Amino acid sequence: MTNEEKMLAGKIYNSGDPNLQEKMRRAHRLCKIYSDTxxxxxxxxxxxxxxxVPEHGKNTFFQGPVFFDYGINTKIGDNFYANYNLTVLDTCPVVLGNNEFFGPNVTLATPLHGLLYTDRNTQVINSQEVTLEYGKPLTxxxxxxxxxxxxxxxGVTIGAGSVIGSGSVVTRDIPTGVLAVGNPCRVVRKLTLADQIKLKKELW
Incomplete structure (x- = not known):
């Protein structure tokens, strides 16, 4: 598999891959130009x-400024509205349905990193410097x-017709037709060597 194929499949990949870097630079340039309009x-x-974002329906509106990592990994339905400062980190597929309404400063973030700094830092593998990353899709x-x-x-799916209150951090699936609010951030446990990314066999 290429690094791009691994990235889209949610496997460990080298985010410094030249092909991916070029696609990111293209998206970032387009975002900057759009944000200046x-x-x-x-x-x-x-x-x-x-x-x-080639895969979009009719009536797509970004207030701007806007930021996408790739854009080409995002699919948007009809009648999409995003207020200013929309950020979409689409290293994995992002699927947005019809008739979506986003307030200011919404962030959709698919990338994930190792919890231990030794997994996040640049590494040398086969005499090549690599930065390992993986992700999960978002719908x-x-x-x-x-x-x-x-x-x-x-990794999150938000069900149809639901409302997510301001300032919420959505870390789990939300069912259809509900009002969901709040930030679930809390201390759960200490990090240990068992958190090493190399032990997560399903990602390789």
Missing amino acids: FDDERAKRQDLIDKL IEDNCWLGSNVVVNG
Whole structure:
């Protein structure tokens, strides 16, 4: 498998792969150009959206500024609205349904890293410097509203018609048709050598 194939499959990959770096640079350039446009430059904005996120439906609107890692790994349905500072880290597939409504500063983050710094730091493997990473896909079904400053982690599915309150950090699946709020962050346990990424056989 190529590093891109591994990345999209949620396996360990080298994020410094030249092919991936070039695709990221392209997306980052498009994001910067889009973020420098004005609301009434509709034709220019539409052209940039078409290039940045080719798989989108009708009536896609980003207030801007906007940031995507790749763009090409995100799929958006019809009638999508995002207020300013939308961030989509789409190292794994991100699927957004129809009639989505996002407040300011929403972050969708699929990348994951080893919990131990020795796994996060740049390593030398076969005489080559590599930065190991993996991720999990993310899905937001039709007709959802995400309030301002919501963070959705990789591996999560938010069910159709649900509302996520401002400032929420979504780390687990949300069922359909509910109001969900809050930040679940809390101390669970100490980190140990058992957290080494090399022991997670399902990721390799």
